[in-house]
Amino acid sequence: MTGKPVVTGKTVAVIVHYGGVDPTVSLAARLDTSPAVDQVVAVANDLTGRPAELPASVAWIVPPRNLGFGGGFRCGTDAYPSASTYILLNNDVRLDEATIAECLRALAGDDVGIVAPTLVNADGLQSGAAVTTRVLGAPRVLRVPPTGDVHDADWVTGAVMFVKARCHRQVPMDCRFFLGWEDLEFCRRARRAGWRVLLSPARAWHTGGATLPAKAYGYYYTRNQLWFARMSGWRVRAALIALWSGLVVLPRTVALDLLRRRGTALSVLVFHGLLDGLTRLPSDDAPLPDEPRAARWSRWG
Structure with missing residues (x-):
């Protein structure tokens, strides 16, 4: 692993990498220039070696095996345990400085543990408020654009998620799911522990890299x-x-x-x-x- 060895009280962006390196390198390079992000770390779940074109200040961690989405995030946070804020990202997400600033502002509330921007894709709005169904407990995304300021949600997608470190230390993301449902379960435990989960009207772009087989x-x-x-x-x-x-x-x-x-x-x-x-x-x-x-x-x- 390369990059800054110690990050204390800072914001660390964790990119869970799998598949082609170009999207990850592009996202990492952009975040590395952000004044709001102190350290960028990519966790290579496909066990790929460090790309030569990756900025030197970006950390690249190759775990012993594919840890899945939640496990990859945990691996990145474990490498920087003194951070105050983590940004969890798929490598196919794009967000600008205004969105980063708005989500960090919302996360600053004492009882706020998790914040996510509203995701859009090529078809328009991808996720608005998210709830769970009463009978089957299944995740359901209400494709209604959020209005006004941030508001509470049952859960928010892990594709891009701002997490207060104190919240993650208290109720760390479960690694067992490997792929899918870990974000919903994480938000549920956070809310039960007294943390608020918020959705911001600030937007992020989800390109949908399709690095994994859809089936x-x-x-x-x-x-x-x-x-x-x-x-x-x-x-x-x-x-x-x-x-x-x-x-x-x-x-x-x-x-x-x-x-x-x-x-x-x-x-x-x-x-x-x-x-x-x-x-x-x-x-x-x-x-x-x-x-x-x-x-x-x-x-x-």
Whole structure:
């Protein structure tokens, strides 16, 4: 790892890297010039060596294995434990100085633990206020533009998230999910611990780099929804989710696979996600040793 060895009471941006290095290098270089960011660190979950074109002041960490999204963020924060603020980013997110300043301003409130900007993409607004559904506890994004000042949300997306270090030390992001639902679960625990989760009307751009196979999300969404319910102690909801996944989602996926003649890869991933969601909940706060599990049934990398 290179870069500034000690960052105390400062803002550290953590980019979770996977796939092509160009988006990560571009984002890191821009953040490295920001007067509001004191240190930029990229965690290379694909185990890629440091790119030659990366600015010398940017830290590049290669973990011992793919740690997933939450694990990658934890790896970056562990390297700079004395920071006061962390910015968690996908490598396909772009944000300007005004958005950084607005989100940091909102995060300065004593009881505020997490702030996110409103995401837009090529189709327009991607995420406004985010809630969880009452029955299945599923994440739901309300595509309504926020108005006025920041406002409270059930959860905000981890694609770009400003996190107060004290909040993360109290309720660190769970590493077990590997890919998906860790942001929702993190926000839920933060709110239960007394921290506010805010959505800002300041905007960030999500380009959607698609570094991972889209079908793999069929596995992780199915599995992690069940894990989220089980970790939350929602036995009835977990049973309902399992029934919904097995009796509705899986048959519908199989039917669509057959009708569209796209093979059975997605159906297989949903099936295994259901099985693992019911049987493989890790006891330790770490990804399963054989992650990425979805690579067993789909192309990966």
